[in-house]
Amino acid sequence: MYPSLLPCIAVAGLGAIGGVGFERGPGPDDQVPGAVAVWTESSMKHRGIAEFDFALGKETWKDVGSEIDVLGVAFPVEFEQAMKFVIDSNGDGKPDRDIKGQTGYVELKGKNAAGEVFHYGVRFENKGERKYSWAASGAMVGRIGGQAVSIIDANANGRYDDYGTDGLVIGTGIGAGYVSRVVNLGGDLFDFEVSADGTTVKTRPYGGETGTLKLGKLGGLKADVANAIFTSGREIAFQVAGETRGLAVPVGDYRLDSALLKRRAESARVRSGRMPVAKVTAGLESLVNWGGPLTGEVPAPRVHEGNATLNPAVKVFGQAGEEYYDFQPKGKVPSYELFDANTGKRLAKGKFPAG
Ligand SMILES: [Ca+2]
C-alpha cells in the first residue's frame, strides 16, 4: 500500500468537484454579554525556542546578508566558510555565536527605540553557499484567563501586533492561529489587544453576538491537522484544529485561511480554493466538512495505451472545495486514478509527477 499522506486522488480531466457540507444546528449556551467590560492587563515575556515546532499559518523568512536587522538594531554577520558564519548576538561589536550546517538558532539581545532591552529568538536555514534565511524563533508568552498564550512575530518585523499575520497559540498545542481582535480563552470570547513590543496584552469580555464554528473530521485522509485557521475580515482569526466540539466565535462569515496537514515526515498545506464562506449566525453551529474524497484537476490530460501524461500543474480539491498544495517532501507524491469526466470510465492510474 502506498503510504502517502494523500493516498489516492480521483482525477477528472474536466474537473468534478465534490459537494459542500455546511449544516446548522443548535449551538452551545449563548454567552450573555456583560453590561460592563473592563480591560484586564497581562504581562508577557520573551521565550527563545531553539526547537521551533509551532505550525504557523504564514511566516516570513528573510535573507541573512552582512547583518540581521531587528527593530532597527543591526546584528552583524560574518561568513567564515560556505556553511558557517559568526554573529554578534548582543551588538557589542564582537562576534559571539557560530551558526553552521543546515539549521541554527540564536537568541539576540538589543535595545529598542525606547531604550528598553529586548530578546529575540532567530532560527536559520541554509539556502546554499553563503546563503542563509532567518525567521523568528521565539514567542511572547504569558497566562491569560487561565490559558497559556504565545505570540510569535511571524512576519519577522520585530512587532507582535500584526493582527491577522503574527502567530497566536492558545493552550499548549503547536497549532498557531493569527493575532486576532477577538480570541477564545477556555470557551469564552474576549476582545484582545497586544502592544507592539509584545510585553502587554489587554483583554475584556467580548460583548457581541456569537455562534459556533466547527471543523469536522478530515474525511478519508490519514493525516493530523497541525492547524486550521479561519478568518473573518483581516483582523479576526481562529485556530480550530483540535476543537472537536466546535469553537465559540463572533457571528460573521468565516473563510478558511490555511491549514497544515502532517503525517510523520510528510505534509501538505490547504487553502480555501473554492470553499464557500462558513456563515456563523447567533446561537447556531456552522459545520464545515472537509477532506476526501479528493478530486484533482489537470489541464488536458493525454492518455495513450493506458499511460497518462499529466501536466504537473494539477490542482487538488477536497469535498468542501478546499485546495491541497505544497506536498512535502517534494519527491513523494500522491497516486491517482484518471477518470473520463463525461463517462466516468477509468482511463489510467499512476503517480503524480514529482515537483
Ligand atoms: Ca557580541
Ligand SMILES: [Ca+2]
Ligand atoms: Ca510582526
